Amino acid sequence: MMNSSENTNTIFQKGERAPADYFTGTVWFNNLVPADEVLNTQIGNVIFEPGARNYWHTHPGGQILIATAGVGYYQEKGKPVQILHAGDVVKISPDIVHWHGASPDSTFTHIAVNSNTQNGIVHWLDKVTDEEYLEGSA
């Protein structure tokens, strides 16, 4: 297992534990920019400990992920898992069903930019099962 501390971008505070209702494993969320009606943008720093991930979900206004440390997974429904490293950027169009998280052996940190928040921020769906998750490491 890789050393977690080497895979955590330490620019930001860890923030709060993300809710177990929508996340599997240990995830830390720092709400850097809460949504408002002027910028219509919400930005959070998210740290996924090894094996942790969020549930399947959509963003009514879309989302951009900026990977900043460690090795992560991103998957859109019906497509293969993408492996993410620091510096990778993922553009997610509105209403695309997807999930993201850490790989099994590395903490993963990304900045998440939610755009067009006047249309809503997130709709949570089903849990990502261990079977679905482990397809990424096959």
Next chain:
Amino acid sequence: MMNSSENTNTIFQKGERAPADYFTGTVWFNNLVPADEVLNTQIGNVIFEPGARNYWHTHPGGQILIATAGVGYYQEKGKPVQILHAGDVVKISPDIVHWHGASPDSTFTHIAVNSNTQNGIVHWLDKVTDEEYLEGSA
């Protein structure tokens, strides 16, 4: 003078030189997320070498700066210069006249998130004079 390499976040490629028409000194720009009509968001990584800064300008859709390395300056017209360090976030409402850049002795890196790009991205104004710039280090 601080070592520039210690003050540059190396997650992203440096990108291209920013145009001398709107920037003073050496500035590198990596257009991580070009604007489109779906996400309405443009994101760039910007590296200002010591003393470098942009011209006074406004964003019709607003902007969010996320400082990631080094020591920088941010100023809104008529207000004092703010000193920025890694982890600092600045929210800039639409049409606010402002500039940003490095401090005199440190490279400064930030991620710039331009929101509501359907309203436009940037309007450039006058150069930040040396006198205006040096007020920040007074």
